[in-house]
Amino acid sequence: MTETPTPIGRTSATERDAITSEKLTFWLPEGVIVNPFDIVAVEQVNQPGQPPSRTFGLVTTLEHRTDAPTHLANYISSNFGQLDEEPNTNRQGTTVATANVLSNTADIYMPVPSERLVYFARPEDIQSALGTDTLVRERRHDAIPAGLIKMSNGAAAVAYLDRRYVLGPESAHVNISGISGLATKTSYAMFLLQSILQTARD
Amino acid sequence: MLNESLDILPAVGGAVEDLLAPDVDELEDMLVNAESREVTEFLETPTPDVRNLYRPTPPLYRPQKHLYRYFIDGSLRTYYLATGVEGNRSFPIELAQIGAAVMQRDERGTVRPLATRQRILLLLPRGPLGVSDTVWNQLKKLDASDGSFEVIDTTEKNAMTPTEATAESLRTRAGGIARNRMHRLEIAMIERTDGLRGDNAWLILDGAVKLDEFIKTPHMIGVAKNFRKDPEFRFGRGTGKRLDITRILAGLPYASRTAAFSAHGGQVAFWYVRLREQREVDYPLMGVVKVELPRPDRTPVTAEEADLLSRALVAERNVTPHGRDNRWHCHLYPIFLAEEAIKNGFYSKDVLMGMIRWPRPTL
Numbered sequence: 001m002t003e004t005p006t007p008i009g010r011t012s013a014t015e016r017d018a019i020t021s022e023k024l025t026f027w028l029p030e031g032v033i034v035n036p037f038d039i040v041a042v043e044q045v046n047q048p049g050q051p052p053s054r055t056f057g058l059v060t061t062l063e064h065r066t067d068a069p070t071h072l073a074n075y076i077s078s079n080f081g082q083l084d085e086e087p088n089t090n091r092q093g094t095t096v097a098t099a100n101v102l103s104n105t106a107d108i109y110m111p112v113p114s115e116r117l118v119y120f121a122r123p124e125d126i127q128s129a130l131g132t133d134t135l136v137r138e139r140r141h142d143a144i145p146a147g148l149i150k151m152s153n154g155a156a157a158v159a160y161l162d163r164r165y166v167l168g169p170e171s172a173h174v175n176i177s178g179i180s181g182l183a184t185k186t187s188y189a190m191f192l193l194q195s196i197l198q199t200a201r202d
Numbered sequence: 203m204l205n206e207s208l209d210i211l212p213a214v215g216g217a218v219e220d221l222l223a224p225d226v227d228e229l230e231d232m233l234v235n236a237e238s239r240e241v242t243e244f245l246e247t248p249t250p251d252v253r254n255l256y257r258p259t260p261p262l263y264r265p266q267k268h269l270y271r272y273f274i275d276g277s278l279r280t281y282y283l284a285t286g287v288e289g290n291r292s293f294p295i296e297l298a299q300i301g302a303a304v305m306q307r308d309e310r311g312t313v314r315p316l317a318t319r320q321r322i323l324l325l326l327p328r329g330p331l332g333v334s335d336t337v338w339n340q341l342k343k344l345d346a347s348d349g350s351f352e353v354i355d356t357t358e359k360n361a362m363t364p365t366e367a368t369a370e371s372l373r374t375r376a377g378g379i380a381r382n383r384m385h386r387l388e389i390a391m392i393e394r395t396d397g398l399r400g401d402n403a404w405l406i407l408d409g410a411v412k413l414d415e416f417i418k419t420p421h422m423i424g425v426a427k428n429f430r431k432d433p434e435f436r437f438g439r440g441t442g443k444r445l446d447i448t449r450i451l452a453g454l455p456y457a458s459r460t461a462a463f464s465a466h467g468g469q470v471a472f473w474y475v476r477l478r479e480q481r482e483v484d485y486p487l488m489g490v491v492k493v494e495l496p497r498p499d500r501t502p503v504t505a506e507e508a509d510l511l512s513r514a515l516v517a518e519r520n521v522t523p524h525g526r527d528n529r530w531h532c533h534l535y536p537i538f539l540a541e542e543a544i545k546n547g548f549y550s551k552d553v554l555m556g557m558i559r560w561p562r563p564t565l
Binding site: 030067068069070072073074076077078079080085086087088089090091092 | 263264265270307310311312313482517518519520521522523524525526530535536539542
């Protein structure tokens, strides 16, 4: 039985902070945990007569905002700088997440409307978001496991590279970026080589 | 020179541009409490000593005792739409959005709306000063069954508009009537908390406890951010000891309250509480609120109870809406949130005006 997904927030466009074709913002209710690099899904419009499409986004930043206009307001609200002052009422605030749009199931890149429910992407959705769903479904032998995406809700999905673009006449290269001096790039290169050797038939 | 010859009562928040936006709360206090200008009795037991009107009320914070759990406020916006002309009569037509909200605070200090209500009112006069009965009857058919839209006669009399309507007063009467309807929504919000209030779950109403009628609800106080500055306090026989509000409030220490005075023939006990230290604010009357407690049985409030209510109120001074509201020094944050909840539910002016189909002028 398919479990009903739990929404984690609602999209939010404001006068000054629009949702665009490249990014969307959503607020989180209390108790929800989202991390950078989580992949989220939002219902989006589609052509007339078609079911709604879904837009996937990669969370890039999280900000906590309150209604205090300045830091001075917060200072004053602590009884003018008393560290032991306990306010009777918590200041209104929420965490706002920004996500870069990765893809849409119907290739529609209209800005996601405001007030839409946001969900964590399911493992199969992650493949769709990364554009590797067809690769995994139809050419499994060309799918090289390149790493594991783990999200803050515990869901995980393997990230694949298409063998044809790594090896052979249509290949390009793999670019590994990272902090220098930690041997992480080298370690990853070793892992990827081993993955290729274990996976590629030829 | 002025201070040497007179008692100066600075306007709260400093010199303010008058007439453009007179303080509505102060005007309403003067109107509602018109017959209570002279205060001659205490409504507290044991009877306070007129020589010492102050009692300390150090803050009692929520973790120690969570007394106030419900907060009610109302808001309104009025728009002058047009001048209507019928026959040889012309009159103002106004539109008002009114709303009220009751907020509930949980044990962790988080405030959420328990209930909100909003209405749109079309205000214009009926009769010799306004539309004919024929037009009126047609307009009244537009009233929504759920009360969300209502056409109202601005010649009606109520607590906000007690006098007869004149052609010159119609526009200001519309604002008063809208305010009266807003207060009725506030009363509906109070009723929403029936069964929820108790000895450890009080309600704070923004403003006075006398609206059209006295609110006789138990476990409720009214807290006014601004109030009339002209009451006279006279105690004792003969000429007695006369005090004015300047002297009473100027001497009121931080986290203290005055004695409870009697208003409306003993139906309301009221006193003042200083929420802010003098050094934190610019003027002596900043940071002071007026508390009203209904006493439908006309019995005095015990000093102990008044102290408890005041101590819990002092603790409500933080967080503040500093930077968002000029009245931050005496504005309780949950009441501010109630205002925000209501105003965020209002239609914007652009949307409201866009919903109106203006008639094309005929040449």
